[in-house]
Amino acid sequence: EGQYDRKFDNRLFGFIKNYKKGKPVDPFKLKQTAYDMKSVLANEGYPYATVDYSIDTLPDMNTTDIRFYVQSDSLVHFGNVIIEGAENFDTMLVKREISFKPGDIYRRIDIIRTQKHLLETGYYLTLYLSSASADTSDNVNRLKPDFVLSLREKKTHFVSLKTGAAQDSLKDLTWAFSGSWGKRNLFRSRRLELTANASFIVFTEWRLKDHWYRIRLTEPWFFGIRMPMTVTAQLSPGVRTPILDQDYRKESWFVSVSTTRNLDDRTRLITGLQYESVNIYGLSQDARDSLKQDEGISISRKLFLNLTRDTRNHPFIPSRGSLINIRGEYIGGFLGGDDSFTLIEASWSRYQKVWPGWISAFRLKGGYVREFDQSESVPVDDRYYIGGANTIRGFSEGSLGPRYRTEDGVFPEGANIIIIANQEFRFRLIGKLWGSVFTDIGNGFRNNLEIKLNNLAVSYGAGLQFISPAGPIRVDYARRLKTKHITAGDKFHFTILYAF
Template identity: 30%
Template structure:
């Protein structure tokens, strides 16, 4: 028995020794030599042999394994290859072991070699006659002569050509690439063969995945019809329209019979429904409003037709509001929606802190408002809207001054409005190309219970133009005027109707609402004419971080249809943006050009979303 126990003890000791021997060394550090084109951090991300992280401090690097390191050398060569360096070689310069700490430090030598440049790009095969001329197609491709041949540009060019052909009806189009590389001259000829196939109509359109919402409600959002010539753009717009109902987590259109070359393309639209009721809580901060919050309860699919009821409250240092919104995505006819909104809003400065100033020092305002609105899509880019806005506006804590008396009287307004919007911009939160034109006309008359009679119009234009590399040149112009009539004078136009300018969404560098007519206390009184404009150059810095240079101008005038261009005020400055899924986080510094004695020289503005 003693011999057996002794044998077991010896065996256990051997197992423990083997386990200790199997403890692998930690990769403490990975360094590079010869990498001039790409930073070490980017190269480390391509490797499986990860070094010890800087944060958290207790983090551990990957276990050192020579076979993994050899595979990493191939990964590094592929990293360079995909970015136009076809002859790059990677080798291990040294592996320094620290037996005491059980770590290794790896040094990798990179022989980058010269980049391979695109000599020419050629299109062969069947180029559909519906496409633009060949020189225009080539000019729009990511692959350009003289640039490095990269996998990203290669794949993007294939996708661009495929989408071009699909947009004009060739649903089964393919692009077959071929590359001829001269390794001595470090040049490449790229040949892209277009195989368009035949024009393809849409076939059967199926909708799957819905349980709570009626299929008819989804079909009302379709922008495609069976028998219509295929269009990738219209299919995308269909997905966007269905997703815009707010009922679904995802909307995925799929072609189900791509292999059937001579048949119409059947489409299956897969939807994944969201929970019918949700609670949302959000918080934020801006230099105009200070801390702000929003809480909402949303009931989707109220009557199983995609209707949505939203009850929400929001507040900040300068305003507080409760609102109920009921939306019907289908109203009487296709592409028409109806929205009813009821709200109670209090515009009052709660705290003058964190740089927040009172936007209206002469008064506080409590408003109860009802808005009934109909929107109709005239085309994919053009929307017409009309409605009725009924509001009661109670001014309180009014500065007892003759300058404010007529324009701060409590009022009842019954406003009929019409709006026309043309929008080709490619993104709601962060557009990079396209055009937005908007015109709105408001009308109020004492003949329909309003306390004042006036017409008010606003015209706005925005243009986003990619000019070079990833730079975006954005411009904006706004014109507005209020024309009183009947027994109403310009001085009687209420403050809650007048135009104001200045601030982060207007002319940056000026305090909120402080650009335009001021009273004897330098407080804003607003006006009946408005002109505003902006030019902004947006450019990438690193990753999601972007920079901007802007020039804003504008002014407000007391009388209707008055635009004195020699009285325009200007501000300019730099800004940075960090792109997020909910919109860019924006920081701007606006410097007032030729500031007056009662104006700041510059202002720092922090907010979420592009200025325009």
């Protein structure tokens, strides 16, 4: 009931469809419904709208009618925006992030989006967008209000030092140290960042794993579109490694250009081009050529694409929503380089509460990589290596999938196809201590002829997690089931963040 434009009927009535006759009345649900109705009107130019409800609570009645009263009030348009606090950064950088123009119909979502875009620039510590006048008694202030955008800027230069645990595809846990220096307003709006990083293998071994040095330049509005373009150059000098009684060092470097486009608030598309080269020092020419052949070391040029849709309610401990990721790469071919192959990978994770205090987390992931043109195989480093803390638990890192045998033992060969399915139930034990039970299924394959049910690895187990500010720190214990190709066994995994 009430006075409002009837074109909103379908959207407003949609909020009351969940009220069923004979069901108990929830006062919190009534307040939420009123708020949701006001939000619809506020996003269509009616910020002064009111929504009230009435319910008869006479004691002699088992049922009652619920009435919502809607008053939309007047249609409102945006006025001017007055910017305060812009000293280190040009006001042009602020104006291009504003999602509305004077005279546009007022929408609350435009205010929220403007504040979100401004914070994403990285120029501001805090900001607040509010009406310029508290007096709405006259029509000018009421129907076309001006707004004040108050900014608290960051410094134009920055230095950062970081340390912490990280995950590695072949190791349970690594510890990294990094330092950065940067300038946020290079040529008015570009961002320049210089970074040095060193990571160490811990617990399973204690040694330097790698170190790299990077320079990165970001143009936040590429071709006048809110689509950041980033140019990155990185050098990894490598760490000396013993082989055949000799110490060698594998140095790599790459240059890449990428763009990032937010298709909506939940969906992001990243595309780019990368050139990478690897050099080996400390070996004879014959030994160097042999190592390059064995490890698939080569010069590569690739186009890449990554599409992500994230509707999770929390990045570390989601209890609802989903995460979809699709990744594609085209290496070599008309781009040139030593190898030619394509890669396509997709994963879908779903999170939901299944009963009080328990969260169901499910993931399905698949990947396919295949050589083409003159290439005889996919380089060793570009194949899939699964098994371990973040894929199929109960196995050592990277040990699952195709293997080859030499007189020195059996070693992972790398897979061209992977299939992974995980089901995990997570629950709070006490305070910041959580528990979980899980089962993992999957394997890696050379080709599709190997994809059979009896070739899948199956494991199950339980884990404990401490929820730290940086994310869950977890210990998992998993047992693998015996199959025709896999022996029974178990393994502990210690790492940071959930597997998915």
